[in-house]
Amino acid sequence: MDLLLLSNSTSDDGYLVHAHAAITELADGRTDALFVPYAGVTRDWDAYTDQVREALAPIGITVRGLHAEADPLAAVNAATLIVVGGGNTFRLLQVLRQQALLAPMAARVRAGAARYIGWSAGSNLATPSIRTTNDMPVVDPGGLDALGLIPFQLNPHYYNLVVPGFRGETRDQRLAEFTTLSPDTPVLGLPEGNWVRVSGNHHTLHGPHAARWFLGDRTWDVAAGVLGVP
Amino acid sequence: MDLLLLSNSTSDDGYLVHAHAAITELADGRTDALFVPYAGVTRDWDAYTDQVREALAPIGITVRGLHAEADPLAAVNAATLIVVGGGNTFRLLQVLRQQALLAPMAARVRAGAARYIGWSAGSNLATPSIRTTNDMPVVDPGGLDALGLIPFQLNPHYYNLVVPGFRGETRDQRLAEFTTLSPDTPVLGLPEGNWVRVSGNHHTLHGPHAARWFLGDRTWDVAAGVLGVP
Numbered sequence: 001m002d003l004l005l006l007s008n009s010t011s012d013d014g015y016l017v018h019a020h021a022a023i024t025e026l027a028d029g030r031t032d033a034l035f036v037p038y039a040g041v042t043r044d045w046d047a048y049t050d051q052v053r054e055a056l057a058p059i060g061i062t063v064r065g066l067h068a069e070a071d072p073l074a075a076v077n078a079a080t081l082i083v084v085g086g087g088n089t090f091r092l093l094q095v096l097r098q099q100a101l102l103a104p105m106a107a108r109v110r111a112g113a114a115r116y117i118g119w120s121a122g123s124n125l126a127t128p129s130i131r132t133t134n135d136m137p138v139v140d141p142g143g144l145d146a147l148g149l150i151p152f153q154l155n156p157h158y159y160n161l162v163v164p165g166f167r168g169e170t171r172d173q174r175l176a177e178f179t180t181l182s183p184d185t186p187v188l189g190l191p192e193g194n195w196v197r198v199s200g201n202h203h204t205l206h207g208p209h210a211a212r213w214f215l216g217d218r219t220w221d222v223a224a225g226v227l228g229v230p
Numbered sequence: 231m232d233l234l235l236l237s238n239s240t241s242d243d244g245y246l247v248h249a250h251a252a253i254t255e256l257a258d259g260r261t262d263a264l265f266v267p268y269a270g271v272t273r274d275w276d277a278y279t280d281q282v283r284e285a286l287a288p289i290g291i292t293v294r295g296l297h298a299e300a301d302p303l304a305a306v307n308a309a310t311l312i313v314v315g316g317g318n319t320f321r322l323l324q325v326l327r328q329q330a331l332l333a334p335m336a337a338r339v340r341a342g343a344a345r346y347i348g349w350s351a352g353s354n355l356a357t358p359s360i361r362t363t364n365d366m367p368v369v370d371p372g373g374l375d376a377l378g379l380i381p382f383q384l385n386p387h388y389y390n391l392v393v394p395g396f397r398g399e400t401r402d403q404r405l406a407e408f409t410t411l412s413p414d415t416p417v418l419g420l421p422e423g424n425w426v427r428v429s430g431n432h433h434t435l436h437g438p439h440a441a442r443w444f445l446g447d448r449t450w451d452v453a454a455g456v457l458g459v460p
Contacts, residue, residue: 008397041407088407090367120398131367136404137320137374138361138411144370157398167238167422168350168364168387177271177318178368192397 001110002026003149003198005126006119007156007190007207009086016055019119022195022206024059026115027081034079034114036066038095039087039121041138052085076104079114086120086156089133093125093141106147116149120156123190126198127153132178132187134171150198151186152229153178158189158212175214186230187214196227203227231340232256233379233428235356236349237386237420237437239316246285249349252425252436254289256345257311264309264344266296268325269317269351271368282315306334309344316350316386319363323355323371336377346379350386353420356428357383362408362417364401380428381416382459383408388419388442405444416460417444426457433457 004019004026011018027033035052037045049065056063063083069075076082082105084092096102108114118126124133129144132153160172169177175187190196194207203226205211210221215230234249234256241248257263265282267275279295286293293313299305306312312335314322326332338344348356354363359374362383390402399407405417420426424437433456435441440451445460 010397042410134398137367138408140374144367161393167240174366180272181368
């Protein structure tokens with residue numbers, strides 16, 4: 001089982017450019033990607049797929065949109081590289097559940113038949129549930145459980161900035177709500193520009209920033225390198 | 231039907247102090263408040279109730295916690311002033327649904343037998359659904375529909391600050407996802423320090439800032455005063 005779970009897609013260098021090398025390594029010669037655009041809400045799925053197609057062309061990967069497949073289940077079951085884009089995590093989970101694609105997708109990745117790349121909502125989808133997404137619950141996904149390909153939660157776009165004048169919760173306060181109610185489930189706060197490479201049961205943190213673990217009432221930072229999942 | 235829906239509880243003057251006059255006006259002589267602390271996750275419901283008790287004592291309102299009532303349904307059905315605190319909206323909705331208190335609470339407020347005060351999550355609860363909360367979905371509330379006491383959605387703690395280095399969605403982008411998928415439902419972005427006073431079908435915006443309406447692909451700002459619901 002091989003996954004690449006990115007915090008974000010945009011960077012100062014251009015869309016997905018910061019991830020080119022990591023995507024090339026993960027793809028390991030696979031050149032035909034099945035792209036899942038369902039997290040896109042305010043943009044057309046065709047346009048979203050075009051954007052990803054253009055972003056991956058320079059590294060020799062061609063992109064088909066799952067939404068344009070006549071038989072989505074067959075497309076998932078034939079895919080060797082599944083790419084799940086960001087946007088709204090609730091919408092992503094809702095559409096995949098409506099199409100009954102969650103279990104087939106998880107099974108194919110778990111079996112090693114397809115490799116998985118996600119960013120933002122697409123990274124949330126790979127975890128046990130979407131309970132640590134930052135997104136607004138604009139639709140009811142029919143349950144919060146997700147693919148469960150890794151044994152911990154991710155919080156993409158992680159930062160704990162205190163915004164002047166804002167009286168709501170900080171990110172750490174929100175995550176503390178999760179760990180209070182689910183004290184046995186670890187959460188990794190994944191800063192912008194970072195990613196996790198999953199290979200079987202091994203997890204490695206990459207990127208320029210330290211990430212932060214949350215477990216029960218404890219938090220601690222970890223630098224890039226092998227991740228010991230607590 | 232009389233409601234006071236506040237964006238936030240904390241202010242530079244102290245906890246709920248900015249709302250003292252508005253709460254006194256809404257209570258209109260009622261001095262016995264039933265407080266719903268269920269949105270509190272990282273703090274004890276007793277402690278949360280104590281905090282609200284101390285905050286409302288100076289304006290002559292006594293506070294009982296719903297969580298401490300032997301018969302919560304009877305307590306709701308006897309209440310004349312229901313106060314719903316902020317915290318996590320998903321947790322608030324989950325506990326009220328588990329206790330089968332949503333319909334009785336809505337009916338009592340709708341009948342005018344109890345007046346309603348909410349802030350943050352407590353304000354989200356009064357709207358058709360919690361789909362425009364800012365909170366993290368740390369638990370599954372068993373559906374996103376809420377009390378439906380007003381005909382529009384609220385987004386508390388509204389601001390559209392662009393945080394340097396953050397690659398996720400701005401607040402306006404998140405709300406545009408909602409209005410894209412629910413184009414006929416208006417959303418009011420309620421800034422810190424503002425509130426909405428509901429009296430029957432009349433809605434009035436109060437506070438120091440302009441609020442922002444979101445409907446379909448349109449947004450526009452409104453100043454304090456009578457709210458024409460679009």
